[in-house]
Amino acid sequence: MATLRFRALDLVNQRETTQVSIPEGKISDYFGSNVFNTKTMQSLLPSEVYKQVIQVIESGEKISTSLADSVASAMKTWAMSKGATHYTHWFQPLTGTTAEKHDSFFELDGELAIEKFRASALVQQEPDASSFPNGGIRNTFEARGYTAWDPSSPAFIIEINETKTLCIPTIFVSYTGEALDFKAPLLKALSAIDKAAVDVCDFFDKDVTKVIATLGAEQEYFLVDEALFNARPDLVMAGRSVFGHTPAKGQQLEDHYFGSIPPRVRAYMIDFETEALKLGIPLRTRHNEVAPGQFECAPQFGELNLSVDHNSLLMDIMSKVASKHKLKVLFHEKPFAGINGSGKHCNWSLGTNTGKNLLSPGRRPKDNLVFLTFFVNTIKAVYEHADLLRASIASASNDHRLGANEAPPAIISAFLGSQLSAVLDALEQNTDVIEKGDNMYLKLGIDKIPEILLDNTDRNRTSPFAFTGNKFEFRAVGSSANPAQALVVLNTIVANQLIQFKNSVNAEIEKGVKKEVAIINILKEYIKESKAIRFEGNGYSQEWVDEAEKRGLNNFKTTPQALKAYMSPKTVDLFVKMGIYNERELHARYDIYLEEYVKKVQIESRVMGDLALNHVIPTAIHYQNKLIANVKGLKEIGLGEEYYASTLGSIKEISNHISDILKNVDAMVEARKVANNIEDTYERAVAYCDDVRNYFEPIRYAVDKLELMVDDEDWPLLKYRELLFLK
Numbered sequence: 001m002a003t004l005r006f007r008a009l010d011l012v013n014q015r016e017t018t019q020v021s022i023p024e025g026k027i028s029d030y031f032g033s034n035v036f037n038t039k040t041m042q043s044l045l046p047s048e049v050y051k052q053v054i055q056v057i058e059s060g061e062k063i064s065t066s067l068a069d070s071v072a073s074a075m076k077t078w079a080m081s082k083g084a085t086h087y088t089h090w091f092q093p094l095t096g097t098t099a100e101k102h103d104s105f106f107e108l109d110g111e112l113a114i115e116k117f118r119a120s121a122l123v124q125q126e127p128d129a130s131s132f133p134n135g136g137i138r139n140t141f142e143a144r145g146y147t148a149w150d151p152s153s154p155a156f157i158i159e160i161n162e163t164k165t166l167c168i169p170t171i172f173v174s175y176t177g178e179a180l181d182f183k184a185p186l187l188k189a190l191s192a193i194d195k196a197a198v199d200v201c202d203f204f205d206k207d208v209t210k211v212i213a214t215l216g217a218e219q220e221y222f223l224v225d226e227a228l229f230n231a232r233p234d235l236v237m238a239g240r241s242v243f244g245h246t247p248a249k250g251q252q253l254e255d256h257y258f259g260s261i262p263p264r265v266r267a268y269m270i271d272f273e274t275e276a277l278k279l280g281i282p283l284r285t286r287h288n289e290v291a292p293g294q295f296e297c298a299p300q301f302g303e304l305n306l307s308v309d310h311n312s313l314l315m316d317i318m319s320k321v322a323s324k325h326k327l328k329v330l331f332h333e334k335p336f337a338g339i340n341g342s343g344k345h346c347n348w349s350l351g352t353n354t355g356k357n358l359l360s361p362g363r364r365p366k367d368n369l370v371f372l373t374f375f376v377n378t379i380k381a382v383y384e385h386a387d388l389l390r391a392s393i394a395s396a397s398n399d400h401r402l403g404a405n406e407a408p409p410a411i412i413s414a415f416l417g418s419q420l421s422a423v424l425d426a427l428e429q430n431t432d433v434i435e436k437g438d439n440m441y442l443k444l445g446i447d448k449i450p451e452i453l454l455d456n457t458d459r460n461r462t463s464p465f466a467f468t469g470n471k472f473e474f475r476a477v478g479s480s481a482n483p484a485q486a487l488v489v490l491n492t493i494v495a496n497q498l499i500q501f502k503n504s505v506n507a508e509i510e511k512g513v514k515k516e517v518a519i520i521n522i523l524k525e526y527i528k529e530s531k532a533i534r535f536e537g538n539g540y541s542q543e544w545v546d547e548a549e550k551r552g553l554n555n556f557k558t559t560p561q562a563l564k565a566y567m568s569p570k571t572v573d574l575f576v577k578m579g580i581y582n583e584r585e586l587h588a589r590y591d592i593y594l595e596e597y598v599k600k601v602q603i604e605s606r607v608m609g610d611l612a613l614n615h616v617i618p619t620a621i622h623y624q625n626k627l628i629a630n631v632k633g634l635k636e637i638g639l640g641e642e643y644y645a646s647t648l649g650s651i652k653e654i655s656n657h658i659s660d661i662l663k664n665v666d667a668m669v670e671a672r673k674v675a676n677n678i679e680d681t682y683e684r685a686v687a688y689c690d691d692v693r694n695y696f697e698p699i700r701y702a703v704d705k706l707e708l709m710v711d712d713e714d715w716p717l718l719k720y721r722e723l724l725f726l727k
Contacts, residue, residue: 008227032280044074068119076117079166089147090167135588144175182484196498216301220342222330229328239332246338272321291339334400341401342479349471360470381497383530386412387565394562396600398478408464413535415463462539668695
């Protein structure tokens, strides 16, 4: 291993920056060039057919076979003109990655070779449903499942090593109709919030006929050289380093954040950005993040379903392009101990067909009342379903990051900023409403919100759910996660809350209360009821942990604890009532997430045991023997104990660390065996969490101490200083 380490270091020293070719002209000239977008459709379809397709996309209606045939023909013509030879249904199963099966346009019709692509191939395909995570919905002998075209997300062409494939975004469902992916429930949640928000907008503006949830997903990631990555089995197998002593220099100088981007990294960024832009992903931001070796990219916000597709596609592009630059991109939330981990900050808002952002106030008091309505209802939804939101971002990898004094804590809270908090406090306490003409005014002056909002609402990076001017930023989502998992929950709980609000207002109006007065009175109740979820201070502090407990907020530090919220009667009732999941689908997801947790901790445990027993301990013994030979030599030449006492101390210390490693690895393996024999999925996950994982830190402590003692020339594992700082 030591030889592999130094060979890898030699390779890094020989690396040169990969030359990148950028398309000629402005970005706007090639943006979306590999996307079958509305502009392309309009140029290839008859005008009447094009109008029908757009209507289907906007309304969500089922597409007819004849219309699908027209689209399929145009799509094939376009894709083949671009050089595509194959097509695939591109979907997002519950593996956390994307999936695809390529089929050729080429067919034999008798002896005639032709290219075909019919409506049947566009609209539906049949992958094996039992081979993907399904939570028991499909048995191994029940293989049938279906992918079905999502017309609202445009098809695109992926280029890999000079080959091009037409990719058609789809949902993935079982033969019996249950959702087996992230997209199907997301589309249902987006439909639910559209309807609920339009109904509430009807109180203010009857021209609003559609509300679109929007998303801007910031993506953090680490980069390491490919040779260094391959020389660390833990990075290869688990995506994170299970061992590694903190280097002398980490991020304490705060010199990496927004610093000059290293040339190799910059070339990589330009390369994957170019590919992303051709695929219509509107990347606008690139920069160094806080930790050494950590970076970020961010797109302009867009319609939420498409933005989720873009994020999944972007992660795939980033991984593929990295190999061209002899780099590896790490999406794990905490690949290195002692420095910041990575998140996927999801900036969420609601926009109307009339062009209004419902989470952005206007200049008139009426506009501010619209803003407060959606703002307060969102906070109330987060308060009512905080545990479910926590469950939506739970994973083995995110457990390493949440609450680690550099990411949002595991306690769900909402940050509003001191100015907006003051507005809500004043609204809660003020009972006087004054009529002036057609508008309703409050003595507290909600007409002043636009003046305070953008300039005076500070940001709080310790908050998992923060208001940042005209949107909420869900900061607790993990960098490796498909954001749909969390956004299904967020959109569902807000939709449910808006329905309750509408019903409450209507009930008051039926009693003869003026509409605006009813709205304000109900908002005041919500502000009072949800006050416990609002927190403006340091989410990393022990004071907040103590305060949150007093407020009755839960602090689920581990995934098994957090995931239980999925099976609470309150959650089941919510999802079934809103039509997002049935009970079978919900229970399947709960089982899948628990199994995924078990498998990831199991892999980490096995990697840790392998490295400790087969690499670290033999190296430590080898070095210890050198020290023993040194002591013997000093004795033989007649030197007294004072000349080798410290070396004897080192020999004993190495023995103690070796003993600790052997003892704890043996105990960890036994705990794993016990856990593997537990039939109940939840109890097995708890055993892995509380028993197996309990040995990780003592094993790591002893290994990291040995790293400081053993001769650098002998140490088998690449060190943090090499992984983090060599570009």
